[in-house]
Amino acid sequence: MGVRSAEPAEPAEPASVSEQPSSQDNTDPTQEQSQVRAIQGLSSLPLAEPVLPVHPRTQPLEISSTRVRSYRFIRAYLTTFQVCFSYLWITLGGKLMGPTWMLQRMEAAHPRNAKRVERTIVALQGLFIKVGQLLSIMANFLPEAFRAGLQGLQDSVPPRPFDQIAERIQIEFGKPVDEVFDRFERNPIASASLGQVHEAYLKDGTHVAVKVQHKDIDEVCRLDLKTIRRIMQIVSFFFPIQGLEVSYRQIREMIGRELDFNGEASSIERISSHFANDPNVGFPLVIRTHSTGRVLTTTFVEGIKIGDVARLERAGINRTELAQRVVRTYCQMIFVDGMYHADPHPGNMLVTRTGKLILLDFGAVAVLSNEMREGIPEFLEAALRRDTDRLIRSMRKMGFISKRSDAEVSEKVIEYLHHRFQEEIKLESFNLKDIKVDPQRGFENLIDLHRMNIGMKELSGSFQVPQDWVLLERTLILLTGVCTNLDPNMNPMDVIRPYLKEFVLGNRDWTEIAMEAAKDMAMRAVSLPEDLHKYLSKAVRGELEVRVRDVRDGARLVYAATRQLIYALTGIAFGISGLQLYLAGDTVLALGCFGGVGTMATLFVASTIWIRISRR
Known part of the structure; x- marks a missing residue:
């Protein structure tokens, strides 16, 4: 940690970093007062000004106030239910209208819901700001459009006395x-x-x-982490997404390290x-x-x-x-x-x-963990050899495949993405500068996977993004932005290449690996195709399955969706009314409204359980 100030507009003597202050100071006092000083990546502030940047809340957080604690608790839960219900309605509607309709509306809902969450986080202060920042960079279960909406969060709050x-x-x-x-x-x-x-x-x-x-700060962390964990439990109840508990533990550990x-x-x-x-x-x-x-x-x-x-x-x-x-x-x-x-x-x-x-x-x-350092070279070699089994092993070693993953789903997804990787990415050299990717294909990939009966539930249950990879990826993205701002025409591969070659290859020869890969592909070309061999093996073992969906499922889901929409809207109305009455001081009516929220939530949960039972 260190404080820094932007230099005055007029050239001065070179700045220095040392253990002791300079014995001479030629800076004019007026200039010194006007220098902008910042710390820890937060907003730049004039040293002479006693007030930090304007905040939605002009007073520092007082967690000891029972009223403030109640408000923060209620506001956090109301936003959670609002976001969950918006996605739930789209998901249920997609059962009738189809995956394309659902995915299009999901994409449109992500920025809106991210804005709702951002407004709540800014209003609540405390640890929610820090957690919002961490979620924006490490929550693999959140859609990219949603996470992008949280990346603008600034960890800058009113100062304490x-x-x-x-x-x-x-x-x-x-x-x-x-x-x-x-x-x-x-x-x-x-x-x-x-x-x-x-x-x-x-x-x-x-x-x-x-x-x-x-x-x-200890009490703030305890209360806010408790609330955040309960929010994740609510989300996991409505949407069976794997990885929420893992993300919570990672966030808790990262905050602990920062403290x-x-x-x-x-x-x-x-x-x-x-x-x-x-x-x-x-x-x-x-x-x-x-x-x-x-x-x-x-x-x-x-x-x-x-x-x-x-x-x-x-x-x-x-x-x-x-x-x-x-x-x-x-x-x-x-x-x-x-x-x-x-x-x-x-x-x-x-x-x-x-x-x-x-x-x-x-x-x-x-x-960078040992597993990641060993897994990256293995992954690249497996990709070159077009060896799906080795790809899966390397990804499992690096932590991208969950221990509880469905082996069939993992294999399907990796084979599909590997095939698309070979179509869209041309590895013309090891320099990586010739890699060409079409970013518009992501939406089509989701639709293709959905047609293979692989949805977000299956994806989130089989795959995860390890913390050290997320931090590495974010670091590289930030570095790209810094270097692009300094020199838009710079080719960073000229600097990275020798480090990357040493890291990936070590003492091995890249030409030797390429020759071995070519031999493997030649042997496969004259032998029984691997895919046919897999399907025949499954048939012999009696593991080949044919699935037929019941057309009546759609009608039942539409009926259930209508009921759940009514429960959700009524519950939200009760919640908003109760919050307004509580803030106005009318505790009795507020409690009545919150009771209505509980009733609607109970009915909603009962309806959800009925749907799950009926689908078995």
Whole structure:
């Protein structure tokens, strides 16, 4: 962690990163007050201004208030039911109208529902903002259009009163703020859901940034995680989606790591040690004597934000070389060291006047697991050999196939996608620069799978996206955005190629692998076709099945859908009315309305159970 400020408009002496503050300061006081300072990738703020960006809620969250806790609980559940019912109606309608009708309306519903969820998250504050951000990057059970609607969430909230920060420091260090620091700014530089950051000076004059966790963050996490888990249970009741519990555990673990400032400090020190001999990459220095598990103090870092192209131009920074430096730095972390900074958005990168790259905010750090490091080369080799069985084994090793997956569904999907992969992607060279993919085929793929009796339930039950892959994918996407902004004409493969070849091939020869693959395909061409062999084997074992659907299912589903729609709309009406009455102070009528919600929910659940029983 380190604080940084955008450089003044006029050229100045090169910025530096050091353990001690500069002995000379030629910056005009007026200019210094107008410098923009930011921390941890949050919104940039003028140092002299005491107020952070405008928020929908102008007051900080007071979780100790019973009224606030009740409001947050009710608002979260109402939004959950509203979103679930919207998808349930489309799903039931699709049983009658067909998969194309259903998928088209699903695609249209995703942005609307994402907006509903985003508004609720912003209003509730607390851990919901952080969880919303995590869901947008790691929830493989959420559609892409839905997750995209959550990616704009900014973890920036109204700051807590200074007395709460002072109390936290008193508890952590056993003495008041003025005895720990020589100077401590009362107004935070930035404030987020887990804590806020203040500028300060140590007794020896060192300029530092101090990140302090909120006083009641443990209680906020406990209550919000409990509510979030119940929401996922509600969703899984209406939609039998696999992976919700796994995603919840991943989110809980990631938040736990972000709350461990000792772990973040260790990550800074470990990653920075890998670049100790690289003069072009820098990191803030952790001040261990002033850091605990709840307070993290680092040297204050100044520089130009990497997304500020105009200031980089004025400073004479070569943007192409800078983009290559960014890619090279991440190749070193991912392919060589195996531990990398997993949140490379532009707010977490600074550039000094000399072109030195500075990385900040190590709350999100990822490690590429051994299974993933071994599985990626195996997957590429199996794809080249067109070996579906090896593809499945490699994907299972990497964690993409659930342990409880249906082997038949997994094989069907992988064979289908492998076939489409061979049609749409032309591996003309190992450079990857000639890979061509048509992104418009995704919708057609879903329809094709639906015709194979493979829906979202079967897909989510058989496949999952491991956490380390999600973080790696998001990191690469963010890096692409940063480098494109710096140099749109840059070809990153020129930098990535040697790292990737070493990572994938190791000591093996790519030509040898290609020759072996060609031999395998030649042998298959003169032998019994593999697909025919599989079907004959199933027939001999008596495992070949023919399925015929009952045409009466559609009529029963339409009847049930009508009843459930009535229950859902009535329940939503009761819920909204009850919430308004509760906020207006009319508790008696509000309780009556909430009772109506319970009644409609009971009827809805009973109808759902009846449908499931009747379909057996």
